[in-house]
Amino acid sequence: MKTQENSHSPxxxxxxxxxxxxxxxxxxxxxxxxxxxQGIIPGRHLFTIRQGEMAHDNVRKRLSxxxxxxxxxxxxxGTWACVFFDDTxxxxxxxxxxxxxxxxxxxxxxxxxxxxxTRNRLTRKDLLENVPGLWALIREHRKRxxxxxxxxxxxxxEGPERQQAxxxxxxxLRYDENIRNMVIEKGGPSAEMTDFLFGRSLxxxxxxxGFKIEKKGERIRIVRMTR
Numbered sequence: 459m460k461t462q463e464n465s466h467s468p469x470x471x472x473x474x475x476x477x478x479x480x481x482x483x484x485x486x487x488x489x490x491x492x493x494x495x496q497g498i499i500p501g502r503h504l505f506t507i508r509q510g511e512m513a514h515d516n517v518r519k520r521l522s523x524x525x526x527x528x529x530x531x532x533x534x535x536g537t538w539a540c541v542f543f544d545d546t547x548x549x550x551x552x553x554x555x556x557x558x559x560x561x562x563x564x565x566x567x568x569x570x571x572x573x574x575x576t577r578n579r580l581t582r583k584d585l586l587e588n589v590p591g592l593w594a595l596i597r598e599h600r601k602r603x604x605x606x607x608x609x610x611x612x613x614x615x616e617g618p619e620r621q622q623a624x625x626x627x628x629x630x631l632r633y634d635e636n637i638r639n640m641v642i643e644k645g646g647p648s649a650e651m652t653d654f655l656f657g658r659s660l661x662x663x664x665x666x667x668g669f670k671i672e673k674k675g676e677r678i679r680i681v682r683m684t685r
Contacts, residue, residue, distance in 0.1 A: 469566040476548040477565065483531025483540035484559035486580040494585060498555045502650035503541050505532050506582060508657040510605030512666040521666070523605065527581040529654070531557075582655070592646075592655070595637065599656050603634050608660070612667050615680065624680060631671065631678055634660045 486494070486504075493499045507513045507528040514521050532541050542551045550556055562570040586593050608630060614623035638652045638659065647655060657663070661671045665683065672679040 471566075472564070474548045476543060476545065478563055479543040479550065480537070480539045480545075482533060482538045483542070484557045484563075485575075486529040487558050487574065488578040488580050488584065490557045491580055491584060493555055493557065494580075498552065499531065499542075499557075501654050502648060503532050504529055505653035506530075506655075506657045508600065508605060510609070511657065511663060512605075523609070526579060527583075529580050529582070532653070586655075595641065596655060599634070599637050603630055603656075603660065608664075609667065612664070612669060612680075615669075615682075627680060628678060631660055631680075 490499075494501065494504070507524055507530065509526050510523050512521055513524050513528065533539055534541055534543070539545065540550075543549075544551050550560070558574065559571060562574055564570065582596060583593070586596060608627070611623045611627050611630075614620065615627075634656070638649075638656060641647055641652065641655070642649050653659075661673075664671060664680075668683050670681050670683050672681055
């Protein structure tokens with residue numbers, strides 16, 4: 459008679475529970491470059507967490523500003539689960555071509571993923587620097603929507619310089635929205651690509667700083683979220 463496996467026994471191999479895939483897609487490293495360039499993982503399934511943006515470090519378990527770009531696979535709508543995760547089979551639909559972080563991650567032994575996590579990260583520059591016109595737009599967006607400047611202005615909204623800070627933030631928010639609309643209207647990349655090209659919109663990311671954006675027509679309001 460077979461005995462049921464002890465649920466508390468040490469894990470030494472993947473049990474295909476899908477937990478790691480449900481917590482979010484991997485970040486890309488230079489070893490993964492060909493997966494994107496060959497279209498195995500299309501750009502529409504990617505998003506960029508930009509340099510200086512607040513992000514949760516899954517390995518170190520903390521929220522901190524990024525020292526450089528981080529390119530990641532998007533989650534499924536309404537969840538963090540990797541878009542390539544097949545929840546009916548608890549498997550990966552691109553398993554044979556999975557990124558290096560997926561190959562390194564072992565929930566029972568995290569030494570390998572910790573070793574490679576911050577090494578050789580793939581950036582937008584690696585992929586797009588030689589695309590005529592597009593890289594210039596990305597550089598201009600990065601300059602005009604710099605997270606270091608945004609963070610400093612948000613901090614000033616809590617003090618006597620509030621009105622000046624809000625006035626300075628307004629064109630930044632509008633530019634971030636307008637450049638996305640412009641590239642789509644000119645028949646360039648699809649709307650699904652803009653989160654990869656320009657990072658997630660500021661309307662979305664300012665929540666990490668405790669603020670939300672309210673729009674009414676052409677009017678934009680920056681509101682401190684309730685703590």
